[in-house]
Amino acid sequence: MLEIKDLHVHYGAIHALRGISLTVNDGELVSLIGANGAGKTTTLHTISGLLTATSGEVLLDGENLQKIPANQIIQKGMAHVPEGRHVFASMTVEENMRMGAYILKDQKKISENLEKVYTHFPRLKERRKQLAGTLSGGEQQMLATGRALMTDPKIVLMDEPSMGLSPILVKEIFSIIEMLHRDGITILLVEQNAKMALSVSDRAYVLETGRISMEGPAQELAEDDRVRKAYLGA
Numbered sequence: 508m509l510e511i512k513d514l515h516v517h518y519g520a521i522h523a524l525r526g527i528s529l530t531v532n533d534g535e536l537v538s539l540i541g542a543n544g545a546g547k548t549t550t551l552h553t554i555s556g557l558l559t560a561t562s563g564e565v566l567l568d569g570e571n572l573q574k575i576p577a578n579q580i581i582q583k584g585m586a587h588v589p590e591g592r593h594v595f596a597s598m599t600v601e602e603n604m605r606m607g608a609y610i611l612k613d614q615k616k617i618s619e620n621l622e623k624v625y626t627h628f629p630r631l632k633e634r635r636k637q638l639a640g641t642l643s644g645g646e647q648q649m650l651a652t653g654r655a656l657m658t659d660p661k662i663v664l665m666d667e668p669s670m671g672l673s674p675i676l677v678k679e680i681f682s683i684i685e686m687l688h689r690d691g692i693t694i695l696l697v698e699q700n701a702k703m704a705l706s707v708s709d710r711a712y713v714l715e716t717g718r719i720s721m722e723g724p725a726q727e728l729a730e731d732d733r734v735r736k737a738y739l740g741a
Contacts (some may be wrong), residue, residue, distance in 0.1 A: 508533045508662055509554070509566070509695065510529075510530045510531075511563070511564070511566075512563055513526045513527075513528055513563045514526065514527050514550070514562075515563055515565070516546075516553050517561050523546050524549055526602065527714070527717070527719050528550040529722070531662065531695050533661075535710065536684070536688040536693075536707060537695050537708060537712070538697075538704040539695065539697045539698075540697075540714070541699075542694040542697070542699070542707070542737075543699065543716070545714040545716060546592055546717045547667075547697040548667075550714070551666050553626070554572075554585070554664060555587040556576060556580045557577055559573075560573060566586075567585060567661070567662070570583065581610055581660075585660060586664070587663075588652050588663060588665045588666060589651070589658075590667045591667075591671075592648055594640070594647050594650050594651055596639050596640025597640060598639055599637060599638060600636070600706055601635040601636065602632050603639050603649070603654055604616065604621055604624060604631070604654055607653070607657035608621075617654050620658070621657070622658060624656050627656070627686065628652075630646060630649065633651060644671055644676065645673075648668055648672065648676075652687075656692075661720075662694070662695065663687075663695075664694075664695050665694070668700060669698060671704065672675050676699065681707055684696065687738035701734070702738075702739050706725075706726060709724070710722070710725055711725045713728065722741075
């Protein structure tokens with residue numbers, strides 16, 4: 508479904524991504540792990556059109572997205588759950604959800620998608636009239652994820668969903684990610700909590716200073732001594 512080929516990205520003179528390549532197949536949950544500053548968020552921003560690559564290709568179902576504006580990439584079937592959640596704090600939960608469906612014109616389809624998301628996140632349905640800014644961090648992460656699902660995307664990019672959450676809420680968020688995966692949603696997950704990411708993923712890539720240093724089945728990487736020492740605290 509998603510294929511990245513030899514992607515290079517610069518911030519001025521800084522060479523942030525140095526020829527990375529990766530794939531995400533239909534129905535997979537693939538993680539991209541690495542330390543702060545490795546280029547994980549840059550990778551997602553480039554895939555979703557928020558940044559322009561210096562060179563390389565981003566292919567979704569074989570179509571190169573590199574010259575397509577970010578708002579049109581959403582229409583191609585990609586959704587992005589950003590780092591830090593970025594909900595509309597002064598709007599209600601349901602207003603936030605409907606904002607996620609802004610590219611849809613069919614009100615019946617919007618209502619159907621809304622009910623589908625509420626099935627995944629019953630707590631959001633309970634709080635649908637509550638201002639998003641008054642939700643807990645975990646609830647805001649649920650809202651950001653639910654908002655991304657409002658267009659029935661082919662693939663969801665998730666950027667650091669556990670950031671700033673307590674250990675209990677981290678477990679809850681990863682349980683939700685597992686549930687979405689079981690439901691057949693294709694996910695590319697960027698996550699600094701490598702242990703949790705590897706525990707729910709099919710495959711994973713390790714990103715170090717803008718390069719892919721390792722890749723393979725998530726369980727094998729979790730048992731690799733280099734990964735254990737660098738990212739799992741072993």
